[in-house]
Amino acid sequence: MADGPVEEEENAAELKLGKVFQEAQAFTNSEVALLLRQYVDSKKQVDPNYQLTPMLKKTQQYVETFSYTKNPDAAENIRTMLDKYQLSAFEIGAVVNLAPNDAEEAKFLIPSLGNQWSDEELQTMLADLATYKKFE
Amino acid sequence: MFFVLELDKEIELPPRFFGPRLRETLEQKLHSEVEGTCSGAYGFIICVVSTESVSKGIIREGTGSASFNVKYKCVVFRPFRGEVLDAVVTQVNKVGFFAEAGPLQIFVSSHLIPEDFELTTADEPSFVSADGEVRIQLGSEVRLRVVGTRIDASDIFCVGTIKEDYLGVIGDPQA
Numbered sequence: 001m002a003d004g005p006v007e008e009e010e011n012a013a014e015l016k017l018g019k020v021f022q023e024a025q026a027f028t029n030s031e032v033a034l035l036l037r038q039y040v041d042s043k044k045q046v047d048p049n050y051q052l053t054p055m056l057k058k059t060q061q062y063v064e065t066f067s068y069t070k071n072p073d074a075a076e077n078i079r080t081m082l083d084k085y086q087l088s089a090f091e092i093g094a095v096v097n098l099a100p101n102d103a104e105e106a107k108f109l110i111p112s113l114g115n116q117w118s119d120e121e122l123q124t125m126l127a128d129l130a131t132y133k134k135f136e
Numbered sequence: 137m138f139f140v141l142e143l144d145k146e147i148e149l150p151p152r153f154f155g156p157r158l159r160e161t162l163e164q165k166l167h168s169e170v171e172g173t174c175s176g177a178y179g180f181i182i183c184v185v186s187t188e189s190v191s192k193g194i195i196r197e198g199t200g201s202a203s204f205n206v207k208y209k210c211v212v213f214r215p216f217r218g219e220v221l222d223a224v225v226t227q228v229n230k231v232g233f234f235a236e237a238g239p240l241q242i243f244v245s246s247h248l249i250p251e252d253f254e255l256t257t258a259d260e261p262s263f264v265s266a267d268g269e270v271r272i273q274l275g276s277e278v279r280l281r282v283v284g285t286r287i288d289a290s291d292i293f294c295v296g297t298i299k300e301d302y303l304g305v306i307g308d309p310q311a
Contacts, residue, residue: 013218027138053172055239059182062238066222093137105302109220
């Protein structure tokens with residue numbers, strides 16, 4: 001199946017992401033949505049006929065659909081807020097993307113959270129996050 | 137999950153580009169060569185966000201072209217086994233359904249759909265829960281866990297499950 005032994009050991013539930021991604025900067029869907037919007041805008045300014053690659057187009061559609069907030073300030077504040085909880089980059093991404101409703105759900109979706117945090121701490125964190133929830 | 141990675145690539149340019157717009161040409165070539173590609177190690181390379189550094193060119197013997205080592209930052213999408221993510225259903229058939237998370241294809245076999253879901257082929261094929269309340273059909277938004285990844289040199293494909301607590305349909309097709 002996998003090419004080498006590295007792939008076999010990957011397991012997001014235990015935060016084993018392999019050599020390349022262990023220290024990499026993970027981004028939430030909302031942050032990627034912002035980044036791509038800027039990217040496409042700047043490309044279009046240079047060349048009005050700029051065509052997005054099919055992959056870029058699909059990705060943009062995806063992150064727009066599944067982003068937690070569309071507000072750039074909120075996206076930034078969420079990151080600052082979560083930084084003080086000292087989660088790993090991957091966990092921050094997962095918490096914001098999946099936005100669990102309670103501690104129980106959070107531990108199910110992102111099992112690594114359960115090793116470090118008590119239910120009360122998780123609950124506070126999720127409540128903090130929920131204050132940024134987009135109003136629709 | 138999306139990441140920003142710093143990667144590097146050898147870019148080769150023929151001599152006619154050796155001039156004042158060399159760097160611009162290099163960047164253009166970098167964008168067109170890496171964007172939209174997928175590698176097993178780094179995942180889907182969505183777009184290049186910045187060029188960090190360009191090495192001095194090394195002239196290739198025989199051709200006169202020069203090759204440059206360009207370091208760049210890019211947005212990549214890489215799925216991991218065990219990761220939970222949201223996806224949009226793109227196809228439903230009797231063995232299960234396919235969903236897409238951005239550039240990634242995920243297959244959820246009917247064995248990994250909760251037992252009380254039945255396949256109906258009336259109208260359009262969809263999996264419907266026993267009480268008829270929940271429908272998995274084209275365009276449905278589902279939350280799934282990646283249980284397996286097949287990583288080739290140039291493609292990534294995942295198998296997912298929705299047969300766990302807190303997984304399943306999170307949104308109906310958007311009108």
